Amino acid sequence: MTEPESRLGAPTVFHERRTYRRRRIMDAACVSPLLTLILWMIPMIWPQTGDGTVSSATALIYIFLVWAGIIVLTWGLSRLLADEVDDASNADT
Amino acid sequence: MSTLNLLVAVCTAYVCFLFLVAFVADRLALQGKKAWLRSPLIYTLSLSIYCTAWTFYGAVGSAARNGFEYLTIYLGPTLVMISWWWLLRKLIRIGRTQKITSIADLISSRYGKSSLLAAGVTILAVIGTTPYIALQLQSVTLSFSVFAGQTGGIDPQDKAGLALWLSLGLAVFTVLFGTRNLDAKERHDGVVMAIAVEAVVKLVALLSVGIFVVWGVSGGLTEALARIDASEFGEWHTDRGRWAGLIFLSAAAFLCLPRTFQVLVVENDDESHLRTASWAFPLYLCLISLFVVPIAVVGLDVMPEGANPDLFVLTVPLALGENGLAMLSFLGGFSSATSMVIVAAIALSTMVSNHIVMPIWLQLRPSGASVSGDVRNAVLMARRISIVGVVMLGYLYYRMSSGGEALASIGLVAFCGLAQVLPAFLGGMFWRGATRLGAIAGLTAGFAIWLYTLYLPSFGVGTILPVSIVENGLFGLSWLKPDALFGIRGMDQLMHALFWSMVFNVVSFVVVSLVTFPSPLERLQAAQFVNIFDHSASARSWSGGTAQTEDLMVMAQRILGAGEAQALFLRHARRQGVRGNLPAPTPDFLEALERELASSVGAATAHAMVGQITGGMAISVEDLMAVADETAQMLEYSARLKEQSEELSRTALELRNANQKLTRLSIQKDAFLSQISHELRTPMTSIRAFSEILRDTDQMTPDEQSRYASIIHDEAQRLTRLLDDLLDLSVVENGQVNLNLREGTLRDALDRAVSSAAIGEDGVRLEIERNPAKEEILLHTDLDRLSQVFINLIANARKYCDATSPRLLIRVMQDADRVVVDFQDNGSGIAPEAVDMIFEKFARVSDQKAGGAGLGLAICRQVMTRLGGSVDYVPAARGATFRVVLPYRTALAAQ
């Protein structure tokens, strides 16, 4: 889909530096939802009774901070991956 | 009343504004000014269709009741959106290349265009969405009554009328802008634009209330946070199971809800818009949910005990005298409700008309389906009727369930129902082994459990599910209780239903998929879906024409063989004047190649293969259908071959049987000739011997003389009898017999036969059992011939019955149109292989006992045929049983 050689012959083992970078960005885009999910599951292990309970305001701030963080991260990744997406969609239409 | 009038006026104005927006957008779209209409921003805003009145009002209510749980409803979709790279991109690409029109279409398309699955998902969607539409209507009427409450309230009649007018208005809007054009790709520019505007209204309204509450009421951010800590919320309390379960549920619903699928996949105009939406829509969700807790906290503080927390967004500004803000908030709720109903109606009507109405219509139509004007009109009409039907169904549901105030719970019930599509959905996208039967099994199992454990109980115990089932379980089995399947209790009802329905759904889906085998079309579609990026790779990324030609070469070699393929390519390269042996992929060359391949793999397959490599385009639905047709033709052909070979083997069997019979007949003919010879020669031997003795011997006593003369006489008579039999048979056979018809009783005929045949020449007497009373049947027939038949049957029994004390039972039965006389002996019967030969001439059951020439039964059969009846051997009976049947016209009922 991106490099013709990936379909014509055996996949190449070494890529140019730029291609390599781009592949890792794709990996990051795949992993970021998992990371977010884990962060949002953390409230499940907060103690619910006794000492060390988390106040509602703190909880709210935590969840919204994660939210803001992932929005920024996704924004960044989506900009870095722009070439990929636009290539494909332009060719299609 | 002035407030209410004002409210109605504002609503009307707002709806008119929406009409205008949609109208202008449609116009612009027609003029080709799509760029602005279809920007990433509009796409992102249209996704907000996920946030309905349930979100707008219900989120605060949920926060007031259950704390932070409301957040999960937004966290799930956020997770889905940030998974755009590996999930949504693929989904949208599939939607575009396969021209998917709805979630039902997606599932059906993936599993070999299964119309059963499409109809199933459609029904599920209708069941899941109807309460949701009712919910929107309810929220609007509730908000109306809140305003009216200040000025004296409105009576229920007005409420119902309001809901009705609202539904009608929405239906009209949807019909106008939702069925304007019938595109293969269901895109509605006007509607999307209107929804985007409504999304802004929702967000602005909720943010305004939030800002007012935080900075106007609480006096700043830190104060607001302190107020939260001081309120009933206090510390972090949340049910862990529900927290995880609801995040999953809302993520699943975001993918599977018909309305979100519509805007996310179907209305998507450009894949690159997803890039923006991936972060912008989470931002929208984040902002929508930001002020929910502060509003809830202030609401709980400000509002009197028992106030409906679902309406805090509206009642808090009203209670604090901010009427303008309340009006904005009201408009926010109103637009959430209307946009949801509109898009849900469009999405559902597409599904209902495509997967339920049209198939039925095409079935009922006498001629086959051709895509002509009347089909198009029929589709549009079906669409419109479906829209009105869906909205009205929602209205009916609202009228029937009015009174329920917990808005959020009904939304979650619907989420859980639609989430049942998820396994088949994701499985179809990522697992090639998923089969149609697996999808059907999973959906059915999940849907059934959802219905039983959540949907039906949601109407309240005793309404649809009887109390006895809820308390004792289905069929009185306690492990089938709807709220504690398999005895697992203590789980929250929603989580319980979600857990079990998903477990059964996924397990049935996977197991059935593993054990079943998909059809060719299904396998093609599976490959298309799972490897969508390979199949739809863009032509531009190929490095020039030779790469294509090389690929074509690889494929051609595989199909045609290396030598032939290279020769073909070389020939075309020479013709094109290209150096080297790879021709440019010109249309001429492609056509020639396709023809060449078609001779090996069939036209449709060849076209699909070449198209896949050259165009970089996906195999179209038409291609796939053609492949399927070819496969079907091959199947039909092989079925015909099979039929032919079956017929051949049937004929061969018949011939073999006929041959066997002929052979047997020929053997019997030889045997008969021997037999006739024997039968004739034996008496002749005695006659000759004794006549020679009489001639040559002197001094014979008169006694001896007369004795020998009488032997000669007897034997001569025996010869005569034999010849008579032979002649008789040939006469009867040739139809020259004269029937001597007269009246008499069956009993007389039997009496005569018994007296002449029961005692043999050797003096052995055959025991005969009869029922004379039943034999009193008056006959009009040739009694002599009939007696002849009876004599033959009795004599046969006497001669051939192998029992130690032979007995014959003569049984007479009579029914409406015939008389049946059975002759049943107590011997071992006739061997099965001999049964079909005994009525043939020359036939004899055994070689050894030579009583006659083997003509008796053959004569009997001929005689009975002449008399209009029959004589048969009855195989199943005990002993040898012969059945003589006389037709009724020869049998006159005894007086």
Place this chain on the structure above:
Amino acid sequence: MSKQVLLIEDEPNIIEAISFILSRDGWSVKTHSNGADAVEIVKERKPDVVILDVMLPGKSGYDILRELREDPENSALPVLMLTARGQTKDREIAERAGCDAFMTKPFSNADVLETVRALAAK
């Protein structure tokens, strides 16, 4: 002591006729009318000549003859076969089975007498 003939035949009138003719000629005639135990009767009576019908109840004349020929004591016993089936293949079967003479019914009395005499003289 006169020579003994054993007549194996099931038709009573023919038995009577042959017995009459042979006994007139001085033969001692024993008769038997069942095929099944015919071989035992032959072994028991030890006749000088056997007249054997082909169609017998219980066992065919051919089978009886074959069994007799297998027995060394009777392998040379003169046997005259009578048959009512006059086809050539019947004669062939009889000869293969090892009969010394073969006659088709109806026969002349003189021929029977002559044949029996000839067989006894062997």
